[in-house]
Amino acid sequence: MTDLFVARDLCKRFGGLQALRNVDVVQRAGETLGMIGPNGSGKTSFVNAVTGELALDSGTIDFAGRDITGVRPHKVARAGLARTFQAVRIFARLSVRDNLQTAMLVLDDAANSLEAEERVELLHWLKLDHRLDAVAGSLTLFEQRRLELAMRLMMRPQLIMLDEPVGGLAPGEIRAMMQILNELKARCSIFVIEHTMRVIRELADRVVVLITGEKIADGPPVDILKDQRVIEQYLGTAHA
Ligand SMILES: Nc1ncnc2c1ncn2[C@@H]1O[C@H](COP(=O)(O)OP(=O)(O)O)[C@@H](O)[C@H]1O
Ligand SMILES: [Mg+2]
Helix, strand or coil: CCEEEEEEEEEEEECCEEEEEEEEEEEECCCEEEEECCCCCCHHHHHHHHCCCCCCCEEEEEECCEECCCCCHHHHHHCCEEEECCCCCCCCCCEHHHHHHHHHHCCCCCCCCCCHHHHHHHHHHCCCCCCCCCEHHHCCHHHHHHHHHHHHHCCCCCEEEEECCCCCCCHHHHHHHHHHHHHHCCCCEEEEECCCHHHHHHHCCEEEEEECCEEEEEECHHHHHHCHHHHHHCHHHCCC
16 A cells, blocks of 8 residues: 655644644545544644644644645645545535535636536435535534535545544434445545544544644554554543
């Protein structure tokens, strides 16, 4: 497998707080990579930095053989790197259909957006096809998360970064979302943030552990579960 995504030595400071400390993350094409860590450990900052929402103090990011360090979010998206947000970002007052239409506007002519029949198939898969006329703000959180995912998949990304995709969902919904994410692997590479090991264990080929902005472990979930430093600093605090 070739490297799809390479982040080197990422550093970001917010005043006196070091949110990212020399973080290195490599993801190979087709690999599902997880990132775990307690609240405030820098997981969202990492994705924000990679997708151009947050300016780094130092470090470099390569994606699909291209240097995307400092590239603006819409250009990162056009380059094939999509992301979803911990707090869902949709247009609450617009219909589901108009949300999807708006997502398409981000794309330029050269972008690799889905054909009409592929869009139909996507909406069927995400069980949104019967909700197209609904106002997005009236959807359940689970439906909103599926809508956000559909919006990002419109551009046929090579890699999608999901920030706590099961956050706030009920147990049955979590199982359904896990199935969606397992099926998503056939469409693109996945980078997934979670703060529970359970989700990562089921989804990820490899997992990176962040604690106070520092990567303290990187390996297959089975090894990470046995890692003494991870147990002492993270899993020991009842997140397992
Ligand atoms: N824009 C910001 N300005 C100042 N501090 C921030 C900002 N974004 C995040 N932080 C701080 O950086 C740390 C890491 O936050 P975050 O990346 O959201 O962690 P996580 O996603 O792992 O919970 C936290 O202490 C948070 O309060
Ligand atoms: Mg976060």
